[in-house]
Every structure is written in C-alpha cells, then in structure tokens.
Amino acid sequence: MNVVLHALRCIGFADLSRVADAAGVSGARAESELIDLAVDGLVTREMGAWGLTEAGRAEDARQTAAELDSADGRAAVGSAYERFMVLNPELLDLCSAWQLRTIDGVTAANDHRDPTYDRKVLDLFGELDRRAQPVCAELAGTLPRFGRYRERLGAALGRARAGALEELADSMTSYHVVWFQLHEDLLVTLGRPRT
Amino acid sequence: MTVIALGPGVDEPADVIGGKAHGLVTLMRLGLPVPPGFVVGTAVCRAFLRDGRLPDGLEEELDAAVEALGGGPVSVRSGAVVSMPGMMNTLLDVSGPVAGAVREIFSSWNTQRAVTYRELHGIAHNLGTAVVVQRMVFGERGGSGVAFSRDPSNGEKTLYGDVLLGQRGDAVVDGRSSTLPLTALEPGLRAELADALTRAERHYRDACHVEFTFESGRLWLLQVRPGGLTAPAAVRVAVDLADEGLITRREAVARITPRHLRAAAVPRMLGGDIVARGRGASPGVATGRIALTADHAVSMPGPVILVRPVTSPHDLHGMAAATGIVTSRGGLASHAAVVARSLGKPAVVDATSVDDRLLPAGTMVTIDGTSGEVALGRAGLSTAITNGHVHRLLQWADDLSGDHSPRPAEERLAAAYPNQRER
Incomplete structure (x- = not known):
C-alpha cells in the first residue's frame, strides 16, 4: 500500500505540502515518493500540483482492495461507513449554517459578526466531532492509515477554535475538506460509487 | 381526543395539530380538495418521547381511524409546528396498522441531525411533531x-x-x-x-x-x-399585494426588512432562455462555457462553468478554476454547495434540464446562484438600482416616516418603523 499514491487518490489535484499532510509523511519523503510514482506513470505534475493518472487510479484501487482483503476488514469498514453516512448530512448542515444564515426568511452569507451564533455552530461542530471520533477509531483499528483523518480533523477544529474561522468550511485545509476526503477514502476503500 | 379527523370544522391551533395539518384544514375550509385523513397531535409525540411508548388505547384509535378512511393504503407524514425540511420521516403507501409508522416518525424527532437542526435554528426541543395520515393518492x-x-x-x-x-x-x-x-x-x-x-x-x-x-x-x-420567496421576489410580492388591495402599504413596508434589501441588491440574471433549473446554493451570477470534467475546467481558455453530476475531491481544482458550478444531484447542504460557497462562486445544485435539452461541453451559459436558473448564452444582469418595486416600496416608507430626503435605502426603511430594532 503506497500511502502517498493513496493520499493523492483521496484528495485530488494538490501541491506537495497538501499531499504530504494527507499522507502523514515529511515533504521530502512525499516528493521522493511522487517522483518515483511519476517515473512509473502513476502520477503527473502540472502547473506545480500533483495529480493521479488513470493508471495511478487503477493501481491504487488494486492496492486498496488487496489491503482491505488482507486485513479482512470489509465488514468493519462497511459498518463504519454506514455510521459515517449518518453523520455526513449533519456535518453538511453545520457547514451550511456556518456559511449562511436565514433570518426573517432571508438567507444571506454569515458575516461572522454575531459571536453568539458562531459560538453555537462551533460548539455543535465540536459535538459532532466527538461522535465522529469512535467511527475514526473503529476504522483505524482495522486500517491504521485512517488514524491520520482523526489527527487532521482534530487539528482543523483546533485551528477554528483558535480563531481561524475559515478552518471549518472555507479553506483547502478545513474540517469540511478533510471530511470530504475521508468520505472519498471510504468510497474508494469499499469500491463504491459516489451517489 | 388524541386522533383528530381532518375537516373544515377542526379548530385547533398549529402547535396542537402541527403546521401541515393546520394548512390542510385551511385548504378544506376554502373548499379545496384534500385527501381524507386524520392527525395525531403533538401532545401524543411528547408523551411518546417521554414514556418511550404510545399512550394506552392509541393503537386501537389509529386502527379505527384508518378503517374510517376505507382501510386502504395511506400516507404517514410528519408535521411539526415549525417546518424542519428533510429532517423527519415520511412513509408512503402504508397498508394495515399504522402504529409502527407513527412511532417511527415520532422517533425521528430526536435523531441527532434533527436535534442539531433545532439547535441551529433556535427551535425548542420539547415541541414534538404531529403525524398526518391520509388516504394514499397515487401520483x-x-x-x-x-x-x-x-x-x-x-x-x-x-x-x-x-x-x-x-x-x-x-x-x-x-x-x-x-x-x-x-x-x-x-x-x-x-x-x-x-x-x-x-x-x-x-x-x-x-x-x-x-x-x-x-x-x-x-x-x-x-x-x-x-412565503418561500427569494428576497427580490418578497419585495415585488409585497408591493403587488398592496396594489391588489390584499394588504395595506403599511403592511407591505413592514414585511420587508433591511436584510431583504441587502439580499435583493445581489446581482441577478435577467431572464433569458432558461435551459435548466435547480436550487440556488451559492448566490451570484456567472457566465462561461460548460466544462464537463474538472480537468477541462482547468484547461479550457476563458471563463468556465463546471457541470458535474456530484462532486468529489477530484473536482476541487476544477471548481477553483471555474467561474460557476452546477451539479445535477445533491442539495443545498452537499459537498459541492459547501465548497462553492467557500470559494465565493455562484452555484446551482440539483439541476435538471428543461424539456430534456442537452447542453454539450463548450456551450455558453449563465447561472444564477440565487434562483437556481441556468440560461443559454450571456444573460444580462439586473440590480436593485433598476428595480421599480424597491423604489415604490421605499417611497411608501418615506410616506410613513414623513421624511423624503435622499438617504440610503435601509435608513428609509428603518425610519418607517423607528421603534423597531433592526429586523
């Protein structure tokens, strides 16, 4: 299982630092790995960012399926996915509530000038995160690479709590983007299409 | 009485029978066709959530009420006093005893997602939902x-x-x-x-x-x-209803808040040849050529509208390169909607083509992320400045305040109701 290749499969087109962060390896190691993968025709680099080739996608699917089979993890990951999918619409509701507010029937961008409202949404994010932790732990218990999501989600929430408002739903390192990648990873790991 | 047959004579408020049943009773009073049915009030839901079981005798009452509808298949829908769209269950084409369906809907009041929704929208957790059971009509x-x-x-x-x-x-x-x-x-x-x-x-x-x-x-x-209107529509409807004599000018002014004016000032698409409709997920107007993949969105010259069924992380770079985003599935709270808002790009989700018109890659379209409309070509922009309805409403506000001096729109509206905080 090549963690750098798989990280790229789950995050899409990305620069080196994002690939390294998602894979949980140093920038130097990620770069060296990516260069080897490029030599094998599995990844490409365009306009300063790395992306998967069709061959890379197929190779990752093969490796991911082999990893799942050798861990005998299909049932456990399937059950964690079901639990994830219960949390997913609620997380998307929270992201939407962070970005938009409806007052007097008018929906407009949340201007973040109401600290009481922002605090409430942030607290609800924390509450959902608390319920997401056992799902991540269950996944990591079967496939340790899933442990990286726990760290990245926790870090994004920590940055938001420290005042970086864009780290919940509005940046490429936000809680939502990490969650979106976890969603993708679950689909890839189980070989299911996105619906 | 815990089960109430729907009819024009029902005289219970929405907090007892829920908003849906209250509306159905209103329709019946207006002589309009509503499938026969009954409602299980919110008090029963509260009792169920408290005791963990339906009140004694309710199942028999439900059986009798279903029998009174003819005993055929029914629909079983939630109906809280405050609308919570998509949060609670609906069961269609239920045959036989409905107690299980009623329990399921009552229980859905307390799913974690529904609890979070109420927290976000300031809705009390102890209200409970009513359940409306009606003879099934088959679309x-x-x-x-x-x-x-x-x-x-x-x-x-x-x-x-x-x-x-x-x-x-x-x-x-x-x-x-x-x-x-x-x-x-x-x-x-x-x-x-x-x-x-x-x-x-x-x-x-x-x-x-x-x-x-x-x-x-x-x-x-x-x-x-x-209700259920976008802000510009709300302004126009308030003015038109006053012109039609359904409400007074004073009521029209009172219905519009500075928030409506601000939202109505967001540029909108001027009509045009509407080729698809969905839901506006991120406001604003964008014009560009259709790209059907993220890679094409990046490589095509000029402004691009990225059109995808749903989005995955592999679309993120395409969304970043695009000037607007359209998806054919997903809702207002979908990954695509959240990402589009984070990028500040207009987006339409859940779009379906009008009359099955197919739009090939490269077609120039304009999308409106407020109304959810997609028009062929470069549709023009309208703004509140050119909106005659806003002008008339503000004129009425000036008449109410007695101050006709030139000043910003929100001040003119606020002056008409000096004793209200900013609504």
Missing part, C-alpha cells in the same frame, strides 16, 4: 409536483412550479427525476391549481405554494405554505 396514476402562486425567484404573478408525470410527490422533493414546467399539465388541471392558489393567497394574504398530486385526472392538495 403514479397521474403526477405530482409543487406549484407557486407567484414565481419564487422574481415574484412575478404567474402560476409557477414543477411536475413529475407518473410519479409520486417524494420523487419531486428528492429530485431523482427530471421535472417539467406546469405547462405540461392539461389546461383544466392548471386552471384548478391557479384557482386554488388564488384562494389560498386571499386567505394567507401572501404568496403561497402547494404540494399537489393528481390521480386519474383529479387534483389533490397535500400541503400549503405561505
């Missing part, structure tokens, strides 16, 4: 849809809506199938719908929309709600 034998008394995008007084032929109402709400405009209905049904909405408007003194099903040519109304 499969006709069609079903949603109809508005005025266009919810711009407020124009015209029968507006979507219909799915040969399908149930839940398919419209889920957006699983492509819908048709109401002109696809036969003229008799369309006239009946228009008449129903006119009556509902007179009652609510506001624009209204209904969910409907027609079965073997016969129209049935399943829900009515006032």
Whole structure:
C-alpha cells in the first residue's frame, strides 16, 4: 500500500505540502515518493500540483482492495461507513449554517459578526466531532492509515477554535475538506460509487 | 381526543395539530380538495418521547381511524409546528396498522441531525411533531409536483412550479427525476391549481405554494405554505399585494426588512432562455462555457462553468478554476454547495434540464446562484438600482416616516418603523 499514491487518490489535484499532510509523511519523503510514482506513470505534475493518472487510479484501487482483503476488514469498514453516512448530512448542515444564515426568511452569507451564533455552530461542530471520533477509531483499528483523518480533523477544529474561522468550511485545509476526503477514502476503500 | 379527523370544522391551533395539518384544514375550509385523513397531535409525540411508548388505547384509535378512511393504503407524514425540511420521516403507501409508522416518525424527532437542526435554528426541543395520515393518492396514476402562486425567484404573478408525470410527490422533493414546467399539465388541471392558489393567497394574504398530486385526472392538495420567496421576489410580492388591495402599504413596508434589501441588491440574471433549473446554493451570477470534467475546467481558455453530476475531491481544482458550478444531484447542504460557497462562486445544485435539452461541453451559459436558473448564452444582469418595486416600496416608507430626503435605502426603511430594532 503506497500511502502517498493513496493520499493523492483521496484528495485530488494538490501541491506537495497538501499531499504530504494527507499522507502523514515529511515533504521530502512525499516528493521522493511522487517522483518515483511519476517515473512509473502513476502520477503527473502540472502547473506545480500533483495529480493521479488513470493508471495511478487503477493501481491504487488494486492496492486498496488487496489491503482491505488482507486485513479482512470489509465488514468493519462497511459498518463504519454506514455510521459515517449518518453523520455526513449533519456535518453538511453545520457547514451550511456556518456559511449562511436565514433570518426573517432571508438567507444571506454569515458575516461572522454575531459571536453568539458562531459560538453555537462551533460548539455543535465540536459535538459532532466527538461522535465522529469512535467511527475514526473503529476504522483505524482495522486500517491504521485512517488514524491520520482523526489527527487532521482534530487539528482543523483546533485551528477554528483558535480563531481561524475559515478552518471549518472555507479553506483547502478545513474540517469540511478533510471530511470530504475521508468520505472519498471510504468510497474508494469499499469500491463504491459516489451517489 | 388524541386522533383528530381532518375537516373544515377542526379548530385547533398549529402547535396542537402541527403546521401541515393546520394548512390542510385551511385548504378544506376554502373548499379545496384534500385527501381524507386524520392527525395525531403533538401532545401524543411528547408523551411518546417521554414514556418511550404510545399512550394506552392509541393503537386501537389509529386502527379505527384508518378503517374510517376505507382501510386502504395511506400516507404517514410528519408535521411539526415549525417546518424542519428533510429532517423527519415520511412513509408512503402504508397498508394495515399504522402504529409502527407513527412511532417511527415520532422517533425521528430526536435523531441527532434533527436535534442539531433545532439547535441551529433556535427551535425548542420539547415541541414534538404531529403525524398526518391520509388516504394514499397515487401520483403514479397521474403526477405530482409543487406549484407557486407567484414565481419564487422574481415574484412575478404567474402560476409557477414543477411536475413529475407518473410519479409520486417524494420523487419531486428528492429530485431523482427530471421535472417539467406546469405547462405540461392539461389546461383544466392548471386552471384548478391557479384557482386554488388564488384562494389560498386571499386567505394567507401572501404568496403561497402547494404540494399537489393528481390521480386519474383529479387534483389533490397535500400541503400549503405561505412565503418561500427569494428576497427580490418578497419585495415585488409585497408591493403587488398592496396594489391588489390584499394588504395595506403599511403592511407591505413592514414585511420587508433591511436584510431583504441587502439580499435583493445581489446581482441577478435577467431572464433569458432558461435551459435548466435547480436550487440556488451559492448566490451570484456567472457566465462561461460548460466544462464537463474538472480537468477541462482547468484547461479550457476563458471563463468556465463546471457541470458535474456530484462532486468529489477530484473536482476541487476544477471548481477553483471555474467561474460557476452546477451539479445535477445533491442539495443545498452537499459537498459541492459547501465548497462553492467557500470559494465565493455562484452555484446551482440539483439541476435538471428543461424539456430534456442537452447542453454539450463548450456551450455558453449563465447561472444564477440565487434562483437556481441556468440560461443559454450571456444573460444580462439586473440590480436593485433598476428595480421599480424597491423604489415604490421605499417611497411608501418615506410616506410613513414623513421624511423624503435622499438617504440610503435601509435608513428609509428603518425610519418607517423607528421603534423597531433592526429586523
């Protein structure tokens, strides 16, 4: 299982630092790995960012399926996915509530000038995160690479709590983007299409 | 009495029988066609959530009420006093005892997602939901849809809506199938719908929309709600309703808040040849050529509208490169909607083509992330500056305050109601 290749499969087109962060390896190691993968025709680099080739996608699917089979993890990951999918619409509701507010029937961008409202949404994010932790732990218990999501989600929430408002739903390192990648990873790991 | 038959004589407030049943009773009083049914009040839900079981004798009461409807299949829907769209369950085509379905809907009041939704929207957790049980009407034998008394995008007084032929109402709400405009209905049904909405408007003194099903040519109304308009539409409807004498000018001014004016000032698309409709998920207008993959969105020269069924992380770079985003599935709270807002890009989700028109890659389109419309070519922009309805409303506000001096719109509105905090 090549963690750098798989990280790229789950995050899409990305620069080196994002690939390294998602894979949980140093920038130097990620770069060296990516260069080897490029030599094998599995990844490409365009306009300063790395992306998967069709061959890379197929190779990752093969490796991911082999990893799942050798861990005998299909049932456990399937059950964690079901639990994830219960949390997913609620997380998307929270992201939407962070970005938009409806007052007097008018929906407009949340201007973040109401600290009481922002605090409430942030607290609800924390509450959902608390319920997401056992799902991540269950996944990591079967496939340790899933442990990286726990760290990245926790870090994004920590940055938001420290005042970086864009780290919940509005940046490429936000809680939502990490969650979106976890969603993708679950689909890839189980070989299911996105619906 | 815990089970109440729906009828024009029911005189219970919405907090007892829920908003949906209250609206259905109103429709019945207006002489409009509503499938026969009954409602289990919110007090029963509260008792169920407290005790973990239905009150003694309720199952027998439910059995008798279903029997009174003829004993055939029924629909079982939630109906809280405050609308919580998509949060609670609906069960269609239930045959036999309905107690299980009632329990399921009561329980759905306390799913974690519903609890979070109430926290976000300041809705009390102890209200509970009512359950409406009605004789099942089959859209499969006709069609079903949603109809508005005025266009919810711009407020124009015209029968507006979507219909799915040969399908149930839940398919419209889920957006699983492509819908048709109401002109696809036969003229008799369309006239009946228009008449129903006119009556509902007179009652609510506001624009209204209904969910409907027609079965073997016969129209049935399943829900009515006032409002549900975008901000520019709300301004136009307030002015038009005053002109029509349904409300006073003072009421029209009172219905519009500075928030409406600010939202109405967001540029909007000027009509045009509408080729697809969805839901506006991120406001603003964007024009560009259609790209069907993220890679094409990056590589195509000039402004691009990225059109995808759903989005995955592999679309993120395409979304970043695009000037606007359209998805054919997903809702207002989908990954695509969240990412589009984070990038500040106009987005339309849940879009279906009008009359099955296919738009190949490279086609120039304009999208409106407020109304959810997609038009062919470069549609122009409108702004509140050119909006005659805003001008007239503010003129009325000046008449109320007695101050006709030139000043910003929000101040003119606020001066008409000096004792109110910013609403």
